[in-house]
Amino acid sequence: MERKITIYTIAKEAEVSPATVSRVLNNSANVSTEKRQKIEHLIRKYNFSPSALARGLTEPRRKVIGLIAADVRNPFYAELYVSCEIAAAKKDYSIMLINTFGKVEVEKQAFTKLMEQRVDGIIHLGGVADDEVTDHSYVKLLEKLPSSVPYVTTGKFDGIDCYQVQIDEAKALDLLMKHLSQNGKHRVALLGGRNNVVSTRIKYERFLEKGEAMGFSMDPDYLENWGYYTIPKGEETMDALFDKLKKKRKPLPEAVIGINDSTAIGACESITKHGLRIPEDISVVGYDNIYMTQIVEPNLTTVDYNFVSFGQKLVDTVIDSLDGKEPVRKRLVHPTLVVRRSSDSERSGS
Amino acid sequence: MERKITIYTIAKEAEVSPATVSRVLNNSANVSTEKRQKIEHLIRKYNFSPSALARGLTEPRRKVIGLIAADVRNPFYAELYVSCEIAAAKKDYSIMLINTFGKVEVEKQAFTKLMEQRVDGIIHLGGVADDEVTDHSYVKLLEKLPSSVPYVTTGKFDGIDCYQVQIDEAKALDLLMKHLSQNGKHRVALLGGRNNVVSTRIKYERFLEKGEAMGFSMDPDYLENWGYYTIPKGEETMDALFDKLKKKRKPLPEAVIGINDSTAIGACESITKHGLRIPEDISVVGYDNIYMTQIVEPNLTTVDYNFVSFGQKLVDTVIDSLDGKEPVRKRLVHPTLVVRRSSDSERSGS
DNA sequence: TTGAAAGCGCTAACAT
DNA sequence: ATGTTAGCGCTTTCAA
Numbered sequence: 001m002e003r004k005i006t007i008y009t010i011a012k013e014a015e016v017s018p019a020t021v022s023r024v025l026n027n028s029a030n031v032s033t034e035k036r037q038k039i040e041h042l043i044r045k046y047n048f049s050p051s052a053l054a055r056g057l058t059e060p061r062r063k064v065i066g067l068i069a070a071d072v073r074n075p076f077y078a079e080l081y082v083s084c085e086i087a088a089a090k091k092d093y094s095i096m097l098i099n100t101f102g103k104v105e106v107e108k109q110a111f112t113k114l115m116e117q118r119v120d121g122i123i124h125l126g127g128v129a130d131d132e133v134t135d136h137s138y139v140k141l142l143e144k145l146p147s148s149v150p151y152v153t154t155g156k157f158d159g160i161d162c163y164q165v166q167i168d169e170a171k172a173l174d175l176l177m178k179h180l181s182q183n184g185k186h187r188v189a190l191l192g193g194r195n196n197v198v199s200t201r202i203k204y205e206r207f208l209e210k211g212e213a214m215g216f217s218m219d220p221d222y223l224e225n226w227g228y229y230t231i232p233k234g235e236e237t238m239d240a241l242f243d244k245l246k247k248k249r250k251p252l253p254e255a256v257i258g259i260n261d262s263t264a265i266g267a268c269e270s271i272t273k274h275g276l277r278i279p280e281d282i283s284v285v286g287y288d289n290i291y292m293t294q295i296v297e298p299n300l301t302t303v304d305y306n307f308v309s310f311g312q313k314l315v316d317t318v319i320d321s322l323d324g325k326e327p328v329r330k331r332l333v334h335p336t337l338v339v340r341r342s343s344d345s346e347r348s349g350s
Numbered sequence: 351m352e353r354k355i356t357i358y359t360i361a362k363e364a365e366v367s368p369a370t371v372s373r374v375l376n377n378s379a380n381v382s383t384e385k386r387q388k389i390e391h392l393i394r395k396y397n398f399s400p401s402a403l404a405r406g407l408t409e410p411r412r413k414v415i416g417l418i419a420a421d422v423r424n425p426f427y428a429e430l431y432v433s434c435e436i437a438a439a440k441k442d443y444s445i446m447l448i449n450t451f452g453k454v455e456v457e458k459q460a461f462t463k464l465m466e467q468r469v470d471g472i473i474h475l476g477g478v479a480d481d482e483v484t485d486h487s488y489v490k491l492l493e494k495l496p497s498s499v500p501y502v503t504t505g506k507f508d509g510i511d512c513y514q515v516q517i518d519e520a521k522a523l524d525l526l527m528k529h530l531s532q533n534g535k536h537r538v539a540l541l542g543g544r545n546n547v548v549s550t551r552i553k554y555e556r557f558l559e560k561g562e563a564m565g566f567s568m569d570p571d572y573l574e575n576w577g578y579y580t581i582p583k584g585e586e587t588m589d590a591l592f593d594k595l596k597k598k599r600k601p602l603p604e605a606v607i608g609i610n611d612s613t614a615i616g617a618c619e620s621i622t623k624h625g626l627r628i629p630e631d632i633s634v635v636g637y638d639n640i641y642m643t644q645i646v647e648p649n650l651t652t653v654d655y656n657f658v659s660f661g662q663k664l665v666d667t668v669i670d671s672l673d674g675k676e677p678v679r680k681r682l683v684h685p686t687l688v689v690r691r692s693s694d695s696e697r698s699g700s
Numbered sequence: 701t702t703g704a705a706a707g708c709g710c711t712a713a714c715a716t
Numbered sequence: 717a718t719g720t721t722a723g724c725g726c727t728t729t730c731a732a
Contacts (some may be wrong), residue, residue, distance in 0.1 A: 004725095006724090006725055007726065017702065017703045017704075018703090018725090019702075019703060019704080019705095019727080020701085020703080021726095023701095023727095024729085025726090026727085028728090029701080030701070030702095030728085031702085032701065035702085047494045047496075049462060049465045049466045050726070051466065051467060051724090051725055051726070052466040052467045053403045053406040053407050053412075053724090053725075054407055054708085054724070054725035054726040054727085055402075055725080055726055055727075056708090056726090057401070057404055057707090057708045057709065057725080057726070057727090058708050058727045059708090059727070060727055062403075062648075072422055072428050072431065072432065073428045073429060073641075075423070078423045078428055082422065082423055082449060085449060094448075094463065096446065099432060099435060112399060113444065114398045115399045116400060116401065116402040117403075118401055118402065118649070128558065144397045146397075176727095185523060192374070197509075231645055242712085246714060265645070290643070290732090291423075292642065295581055295615070295642065295646075297718065322726080339732080355707090356710080357709070358703085358709080365718075367718065367719045368709090368711095369712080369719065369720080369721095370712080370718060371710095372710065372711060372718095373711095375710090378712090379717080379718090380717060380718095381718080382717065382718085385717090385718085400710070401708090401709055401710070403708090403709075403710090404708075404709035404710040405709080405711075406707055406710090406724090407708095407711090407723095407724040408712075408724050409710090410721080412705045414731085486710065570730070573720075574708085607718090640701070702731100702732085703719105703730090703731085703732080704730090704731085704732100705724105705728100705732100706729085706730100707728090708725105708726085708727090709724105709730105710723105711723090711724090712721100712722090712723095713722085713723105714719100714720085714721085714722100714727105715718100715719085715720075715721100716718080716719080
């Protein structure tokens, strides 16, 4: 076991003071070329790396941002996490990631852990699974955060004093509705999700609000607002819709909007299973533009949130706040429409 | 901005010494109930959280393991990362994750960063994309690591003094070959990958070595060892195989082994495109049991590595080494066969 | 340009 | 059971 090597080791051997070693380490002051070289040589020789812990003890910034996500095995979070990491790296910050797996208990611990690690700020990815977390528990957690640590969330709730960067869900739905409308669809179904998830609720409300103007037949039987956000549940939901319409002797929808891509993909399976073609018989569209949308057959029309700029906004909000720049409390991420085969039979390839 | 609060703040107000506060914080010694309660009350009152930095400066263990992965947007790494996190949490360790995106430069920085953060050990996920990293650069990096920091990798190379936890690739291939053999397949194709990736080379070597005994017709024309590890490349590769066999007037394979699941899924697309049925005309199998194998049509037969125990082994190796338990240098992860529709027409559902 | 010394927040050995 | 004190490894005045 090699002896621990510190700036003192270097200083002693270079016959300078530790302060001088620190100076070359940080380029914080002029050091004579002679001494500098001697020191740099020793640093290499011993493969010395300064302790971020000791440094963090004195310096006001750790250059680390905490990131709380439900589960990076979910592609949505993986994308967002990575784009945050990249955005942070640009400004020489690191990301410290904690997965909560949707468990409130773990989530609370995550905050504690991050605070103990003295992260400079916290990004909280509410996202798809924010239904597990009640507003109440959010409030409790946030109250405990010192105001010096900027907190930014993708969660959608009012009355909480924090930074928010959120998807413009309403606009996202508008894009999809407009697209379907332009393709002459009238009987449009909206599938999946639960109403205690804010993003879901927004979509349903918007659908009811704007659907008529888009020329949709606003029959509530074409809303199947139950289940989760997964592929199998999407399939189940679509199955249920088929059953219901059959019983009520109502015509099939011309288009189906999944509450997210997974739901839409599940719906596709159900439709195919029922012997129908996509998009010839029924168009299908989703949300999120996850990787799989480009893989499934046919490729899925969806709404993209531009994860790169999403992550950038999250990180910038934290750093700007740290730098005293007072970022706006609430920023929106603007979605764009990605048209693929599942809603456009003209499209070549799959 | 609230004043910074430390154990001294608490100590002073509780009229005790900082040491006593430390004692209740760590339960490291007996403290009278009276003082303990007073202290605990103040901790709650101020929402005090002890600095992991200061603590790390004195304590020998930081309880943090560094994890270097190529890209957690790749489901393989996401699964492995999460299982490591879960395994670590059981022993009260955290994971500090860094993505390298296959860039050697970033990878080097990752080591430096982790060392500066004084992680207790480092896990390096070579995995699917370890072709980007030459053995040479590994050696260089590893030489710089102090021997006190256990390093464990999933990479497959000899002559480097480190811990290795790796997939038993040969056994994995054996499982697939046996399965196909038992289903009466003779003309079996092996598709995708590059030979400078060790895991790929192992598979090809094993195939050549054991194929005959399995009753396969060992025609080299049924090996298409080129391309990457992605779905589109898998499709291209299969397309190329079709072309070649047509030109040479050779019969189609009865089964196709993809070098990984993505390649296999791409091959499926090619096969379907050529108007053939899976598995009736051609069986397809892959490796890794990524999530998508359960989604594609038909579901893909594959080999599973049990990410839970994989991660557990990685983490245990680090911690055991830290605890002076001298874990074995090389451990194998045992794969299991997952039979699905793509190689078994008897199977119900998709 | 350089060094001495204090301090960051905590733990642990030693004393009481 | 509790307090005193000396580090841990670094940065940063302040002097020289």
